Amino acid sequence: MIASDISNGVEQLGEMIARASVIVPFTGAGISTECGIPDFRSPGGLWSRNRPIPFDEFIASREARDESWRRRFAIDATFKAAAPGRGHRALAALYRAGKIPAIVTQNIDNLHQASGFADDHVVELHGNTTYARCIGCGLTYDLGWVRQRFEASGHAPDCATCHEPVKTATISFGQAMPEEAMRRATELAAQCDLFIAIGSSLVVWPAAGFPLMAKRSGAQLVIINNEPTEQDDIADLVIRHDIGDTLGPFVGN
Incomplete structure (x- = not known):
């Protein structure tokens, strides 16, 4: 009804x-x-402006990892301001x-x-974008830790323990x-x-x-x-x- x-x-x-x-x-x-918080799918949503980065591409390409984190930090103020x-x-x-x-x-x-x-x-x-996780050992990271290293080197950081890529704790296309x-x-x-x-x-x-x-x-x-x-x-x-x-x-x- x-x-x-x-x-x-x-x-x-x-x-x-x-x-x-x-x-x-x-x-x-x-x-x-x-x-x-903007949605992803509607006209004018985040995906209409930026093609989603699939999980396998994130894993395979340093450029994709750098772009993924650049996008995340570009909307960081929006997430922090939301109540x-x-x-x-x-x-x-x-x-x-x-x-x-x-x-x-x-x-x-x-x-x-x-x-x-x-x-x-x-x-x-679909996970949580307010913190990060190593895709190898699963160690969690504060976004401040990621941002400090990203801005210092210009590249997405790897895990300090197992050296695998660190990703927002979200589920990407192609990820289980x-x-x-x-x-x-x-x-x-x-x-x-x-x-x-x-x-x-x-x-x-x-x-x-x-x-x-x-x-x-x-x-x-x-x-x-x-x-x-x-x-x-x-x-x-x-x-x-x-x-x-x-x-x-x-x-x-």
Whole structure:
């Protein structure tokens, strides 16, 4: 069912939240755009201006690694300035109320943690851009460490321990999805009674399979997104309105 207007959608969503025992939110880029974080796929998004650098290219080419880090530092101020929006704060309120055991996200901006979710309760399918990791031994690095060496040498640094490339702790095209995150997301989708997909185009697989998985496991499915998605026809409620306006009424719950 597509909500006739935002008031109707918020009312129906509130009733579904009240009835639910276990809610699992699934968030995409749309929840963070009001926070100043640009999305990747839409016209004018980051990928329309810069071709994504696949994982195998990052591994094989020093030039690709240098370009990848140049791009990351070019948007560093944007990520540092971003604060959780109304959507993040509403979900954090439901988390504190015990309705949400954990959140599944395609986002890499760390805003769910900043809103109050414990690190262990944020399942990051596509990683996190606020720190770096060696692709060899897995050692984590602060971005300041990477930036200092990048600016001093003009090149992306290698790991101080195993000398393999250091990369933002994100999942690139061609890189294997994180097994533990996928396992936890699968369990959450199967165990909830309300699954809310928020700000995701639901076109990136395998992540886009989780709403369908939840629905098949007996959960009600809500989709909140400005644009239609391919899964709207299986949803119990579709709200095609601004995410902040839709979830804002739940911030104080």
